[in-house]
Amino acid sequence: MWDSATPLAPLQGELRAVVERVLDSGRFVLGPEVQAFEREFAQWCGAGHAVGVANGTDAITIALRAMGVGAGDEVVVPSFTFYASAEAIPPTGARPVFCDVDPDTYCVTPETVAAALTPRTKAVLVVHLFGNVAPVAEIEALGVPVLEDAAQAAGSVGPTGRPGALGTAATFSFYPSKNLGAFGDGGMVTTSEEALAERVRTLRFHGSRDKVTYSELGYNSRLDELQAAILRVQLPHLDGWADGRRAAGEHYRAAGLGELVALPAATEGSAPAWHLFVVGHPEVERVEAALAAGGIGHQAYYRTPVHLQAPMRRWSEGVELPGTAIAAARHLAIPMSSVLSRAQADEVVAALRAAL
Numbered sequence: 001m002w003d004s005a006t007p008l009a010p011l012q013g014e015l016r017a018v019v020e021r022v023l024d025s026g027r028f029v030l031g032p033e034v035q036a037f038e039r040e041f042a043q044w045c046g047a048g049h050a051v052g053v054a055n056g057t058d059a060i061t062i063a064l065r066a067m068g069v070g071a072g073d074e075v076v077v078p079s080f081t082f083y084a085s086a087e088a089i090p091p092t093g094a095r096p097v098f099c100d101v102d103p104d105t106y107c108v109t110p111e112t113v114a115a116a117l118t119p120r121t122k123a124v125l126v127v128h129l130f131g132n133v134a135p136v137a138e139i140e141a142l143g144v145p146v147l148e149d150a151a152q153a154a155g156s157v158g159p160t161g162r163p164g165a166l167g168t169a170a171t172f173s174f175y176p177s178k179n180l181g182a183f184g185d186g187g188m189v190t191t192s193e194e195a196l197a198e199r200v201r202t203l204r205f206h207g208s209r210d211k212v213t214y215s216e217l218g219y220n221s222r223l224d225e226l227q228a229a230i231l232r233v234q235l236p237h238l239d240g241w242a243d244g245r246r247a248a249g250e251h252y253r254a255a256g257l258g259e260l261v262a263l264p265a266a267t268e269g270s271a272p273a274w275h276l277f278v279v280g281h282p283e284v285e286r287v288e289a290a291l292a293a294g295g296i297g298h299q300a301y302y303r304t305p306v307h308l309q310a311p312m313r314r315w316s317e318g319v320e321l322p323g324t325a326i327a328a329a330r331h332l333a334i335p336m337s338s339v340l341s342r343a344q345a346d347e348v349v350a351a352l353r354a355a356l
């Protein structure tokens with residue numbers, strides 16, 4: 001946990017101190033640490049409000065409901081994403097409508113979203129996949145509200161601001177492996193619309209603001225004080241870690257990785273924080289074998305895209321997504337961290353050069 005490969009190592013003393021502070025306080029759920037973290041996180045991403053919830057999946061369901069999504073509505077969502085992006089839609093009563101991605105950026109485009117719009121579309125869930133920043137403004141120009149799934153994009157910067165402040169609302173996950181990770185589960189909804197933030201606050205606590213009257217069916221989905229305190233220690237370091245991840249991407253580029261595999265393409269005007277560094281190759285099993293032989297970590301996260309997973313098939317009959325098929329077949333995540341050195345990048349590239 002505290003070895004030098006983790007950027008948390010230098011924060012060990014501070015993290016232990018805040019855990020003790022929360023234990024001593026006796027306040028464990030939705031207290032002053034959560035309030036302070038909500039304020040600091042909203043300010044950091046440039047949104048008016050941030051509301052802490054239990055995890056990134058709940059954040060999507062609750063944000064969609066706060067945006068008015070319900071029974072009979074459709075929500076457009078890419079199929080090439082983490083399963084939870086789509087799984088969070090049916091609990092609102094709406095159905096997911098799967099759209100394609102650009103296999104070079106792994107993100108949705110105005111064209112792929114436009115192809116999935118119908119008169120019943122209530123919102124588009126735009127995923128900033130792998131930390132790349134999807135073109136939110138261009139998609140909103142299609143005339144449909146955008147909810148950003150920014151679970152993988154903490155630390156990324158888009159052409160007009162940070163994920164979290166680009167659409168009508170945005171959701172984050174603080175699952176431990178994310179760029180900003182708690183020591184357990186956590187999530188956040190951000191928005192600059194006061195009424196929307198207020199509805200999220202109501203929904204996360206059983207549909208109540210005063211704990212005695214209940215205005216609508218809600219959820220038990222709260223962020224706890226320990227996680228908020230731990231996240232507050234990390235937030236001031238997030239931009240530095242994102243710089244480290246971008247530098248690691250540059251190490252790969254300078255080492256010649258682009259001659260061997262397709263590098264992930266940043267969307268126009270964006271500076272991704274590369275939550276995952278995902279390369280592409282038409283014979284990806286050769287890349288996997290080369291990395292395995294070199295003892296180098298690698299992972300194909302979304303080989304079966306979401307619309308082909310069993311519970312989603314009822315909503316994806318006849319759906320053809322050629323960009324998704326290419327991305328699913330060819331993608332592979334290779335080692336990425338804020339402290340990945342040029343020597344480590346050279347090692348990965350050497351293992352691939354020997355085999356390809």
Ligand SMILES: *Cc1c(COP(=O)(O)O)cnc(C)c1O
Nearest residue numbers: 055056057082084085151173175
């Ligand atoms: C991690 C993740 C989620 C879900 O977040 P949890 O906190 O695990 O519920 C949703 N969408 C994407 C794109 C993710 O990567």
